[in-house]
Amino acid sequence: MPRRLPRAFTLVELLVVIAIIGVLVGLLLPAVQQAREAARRMQCKSQLKQIGIALHTYHESHGLFPPGYVTTDANSEDITNGGYGWNTYLLPYLDQTQLYDRINFSETNAEDNLATIYGTRIPGLLCPSDSGDDAWDMSQIVFDPTGSSGVVGAITMARSSYPGCAGQGEPGAELGDNPNGILYRDSSIGMSSILDGTSTTIAVGERATTTRAVRPTNQFDTPTTWFGIDLTYRNNAGEAGANLLLGHTGDPTGDVHPPNNIEMEDEDYSSYHPGGAHFIMTDGSVTFISSSVDPITFAGMGSRNGNEVIEGF
DSSP: OOOOOOOOOOHHHHHHHHHHHHHHHHHHHHHHHHHHHHHHHHHHHHHHHHHHHHHHHHHHHHSSOOOSBOOSOTTOOOTTOOOBBHHHHHGGGGTOHHHHHTOOTTSOTTOGGGHHHHTOOOGGGSOTTOOOOSEEEETTOBOOTTSSSOOBOOEEEEBOSOOEEOOSSOSSOOTTOOOOSSSOBTOOOOGGGOTTOTTSSEEEEOOOSBSTTTOSSSOOBOOOBSSBOOSSOBOTTOOBGGGGTEEOOOOTTSOOOOTTOTTOOTTSOOOSSTTEEEEEETTSOEEEEETTSOHHHHHHTTOSSSOOOOOOO
């Protein structure tokens, strides 16, 4: 008898198999993406927890939290009178002692020999969900370390995902202002100054590299760095470089932009995590605050001494 050949797949059967595989991939891919984002979100929270521990260790050593940034002239009226930021003082507590030892704090942060320092990438200060560049090309910066002609040029400044909280007002405080946050110009805040409760007062939050994640139109970069602010930096809105280091929760009598708000500006908080952003509270805990939080509640969390009652966030 002639030997029968095995029956091959018909074209219809092959198309059915391909279609089934496509459906399975379509079902599994979102689950895989969600699992990856959950892992990234957990890593981000862990990194912020380490920063919270560093803040408390600094406080134990100095009796105060680090200044939001130190001005080169404490008596200057100029809000662009910038200097080293709060993260530079935490470097020894973030396993970055060698980097810290290379900084001469008697120099302005515009000195050329610091270029290799302020361009240094610190992985623990970068949210894993944010795929933005590791550094900012600060092409609009103008150096004026002497108060005269200075040196004009552009620098590359390492990015951070975690700006401090200056309170409810604008991060760029003028001389004589009295910000109500934890980290601001020449701040010297200790635990005894936090009257609203350390578990409900924000110390540090997240900020995405751009508004692309939350704004469908009018998108722009939201630069944040760990190092410091330049003496004369202005962003496109003409605001001071304090926004590079700090954010705010907003004025409860005016505009308040909770995390990932569609109208966010470059001094606000945001993230690539769906639904909100992480924040370090002053007690060192890390809390995920929803984008749907009540705006007045969120504004109150930026104040250390406003007597706000914070519930349900």
